[in-house]
Amino acid sequence: MDKFVIEGGTPLHGTIPVSGSKNSALPALAAALLTADTVVLDRIPRVRDIRTMERLLVDIGSEIDAGENSERVILNTKKIVSPEAPYELVKTMRASSLVLGPLVARAGRARVSLPGGCAIGARPINFHLAGLEHLGAKISQEHGYIEAEAANGLKGAQVVFDRITVTGTEDILMAAVLAEGETVIENAAREPEVVDLAHLLRKMGAQIEGEGTSVIRVQGVSSLHGATHEIIADRIEAGTFVIAGAITGAELCITGCLPEHLTALIAKLAEAGATITQTNDTTLRVERRDGPLKPADMITEEYPGFPTDLQAQYMALMTQADGISIVTETIFENRFMHAQELMRMGANIRLDGRQAIIAGRSRLTGAGVIASDLRASASLVLAALVAKGETVIDRVYHIDRGYEKIEEKLSAAGAKITRAE
Ligand code: EPZ
Numbered sequence: 158m159d160k161f162v163i164e165g166g167t168p169l170h171g172t173i174p175v176s177g178s179k180n181s182a183l184p185a186l187a188a189a190l191l192t193a194d195t196v197v198l199d200r201i202p203r204v205r206d207i208r209t210m211e212r213l214l215v216d217i218g219s220e221i222d223a224g225e226n227s228e229r230v231i232l233n234t235k236k237i238v239s240p241e242a243p244y245e246l247v248k249t250m251r252a253s254s255l256v257l258g259p260l261v262a263r264a265g266r267a268r269v270s271l272p273g274g275c276a277i278g279a280r281p282i283n284f285h286l287a288g289l290e291h292l293g294a295k296i297s298q299e300h301g302y303i304e305a306e307a308a309n310g311l312k313g314a315q316v317v318f319d320r321i322t323v324t325g326t327e328d329i330l331m332a333a334v335l336a337e338g339e340t341v342i343e344n345a346a347r348e349p350e351v352v353d354l355a356h357l358l359r360k361m362g363a364q365i366e367g368e369g370t371s372v373i374r375v376q377g378v379s380s381l382h383g384a385t386h387e388i389i390a391d392r393i394e395a396g397t398f399v400i401a402g403a404i405t406g407a408e409l410c411i412t413g414c415l416p417e418h419l420t421a422l423i424a425k426l427a428e429a430g431a432t433i434t435q436t437n438d439t440t441l442r443v444e445r446r447d448g449p450l451k452p453a454d455m456i457t458e459e460y461p462g463f464p465t466d467l468q469a470q471y472m473a474l475m476t477q478a479d480g481i482s483i484v485t486e487t488i489f490e491n492r493f494m495h496a497q498e499l500m501r502m503g504a505n506i507r508l509d510g511r512q513a514i515i516a517g518r519s520r521l522t523g524a525g526v527i528a529s530d531l532r533a534s535a536s537l538v539l540a541a542l543v544a545k546g547e548t549v550i551d552r553v554y555h556i557d558r559g560y561e562k563i564e565e566k567l568s569a570a571g572a573k574i575t576r577a578e
Pocket of ligand 1: 283322559
């Protein structure tokens with residue numbers, strides 16, 4: 158199992174390039190199931206979760222041409238051979254549930270393993286299933302699998318989500334584009350990844366309006382054709398590197414990103430005393446910081462609020478602020494696993510339900526720590542950059558799920574980080 162060995166204290170400098178968005182690439186790959194034509198996707202990040210999704214699509218019946226290092230993936234699903242997402246794949250990546258909507262829409266049925274829990278919470282897919290039922294699918298559950306059936310096709314309907322769900326919105330959007338008649342999705346997620354998916358579907362011939370707002374209207378069409386689409390930049394990867402600059406106080410340029418997707422982070426960092434400037438449409442520059450970081454409370458919210466996927470990284474930053482800050486996690490019920498590991502490095506954090514109270518500034522020291530989930534692992538990397546001495550992070554396959562060559566990108570910017578077997 159790979160480890161990262163990080164020597165803290167070396168200043169960062171230069172630029173870090175951002176890859177395509179994992180959370181936009183995953184639904185885009187699933188959307189290729191909706192047509193028998195060829196779909197060409199560019200800027201696909203070469204991370205584990207993408208390879209898992211590609212394996213799943215091949216099992217379902219897609220032909221995929223994805224060079225090991227190329228960011229271009231060419232998919233063609235002439236026929237759905239097996240409308241299934243087996244447990245052994247779903248248990249490693251719950252985003253496999255994104256094939257539910259496309260399979261029911263294209264093949265009239267789907268058999269998808271229930272995701273089971275994951276480190277950060279129960280993460281059920283009940284809203285996905287309720288939405289599909291509103292569109293006319295018959296849903297049953299047995300042996301840990303969901304069976305969804307719509308032999309006579311799906312019918313447009315009003316789908317109101319009890320709670321905002323990103324992949325739930327994406328699943329229903331992909332089902333609705335081939336449903337008969339109009340579908341109105343209310344309380345829809347507004348994340349940029351949902352908007353990117355709508356742009357791809359529209360290029361494929363779907364009739365969608367309202368993406369990026371809470372109400373998305375879809376006029377179903379009888380079939381979709383192929384398209385070529387470039388995935389948006391990964392705002393969470395970009396935000397992680399912005400925080401890397403803020404925590405080390407270095408001047409750092411993050412290139413190839415979309416600053417308009419990071420307004421909540423940039424505003425919060427300004428409150429904390431870190432100045433981030435946009436130097437052009439795709440570049441953010443973290444200004445060198447001379448003064449201390451100030452504590453700034455943060456609450457995670459659905460987009461455009463502060464992203465839950467940057468909560469762990471922000472907590473690492475707040476260990477370096479002079480004073481008490483409170484981080485509130487409103488999206489997931491168990492997303493503070495990084496706190497224990499940060500405490501082993503010398504952070505002073507008290508957990509109280511959905512809140513973490515961080516008392517900074519802590520002089521962090523390197524330690525052996527274990528990664529638990531994708532973003533928690535990123536927060537340990539950030540803490541290790543400013544910790545005194547050596548940190549060894551075990552189980553970095555968690556990081557490889559969502560960050561493309563993070564150790565190479567950070568090393569190129571001056572960090573002392575190497576991957577060890
Ligand atoms: C997406 O997960 C992202 N994953 C997550 O990123 C991200 O943390 C999350 O959205 C929130 O922004 C992908 O896009 C592949 P939700 P998703 O449905 O769609 C509850 C990462 O690190 N819920 O918006 O699964 C759920 O338990 C990952 O890249 C139900 O109860 O999240 C959670 O508490 C981690 N029933 C809340 O809603 C449902 O049917 C929001 O979940 C669906 C969700």
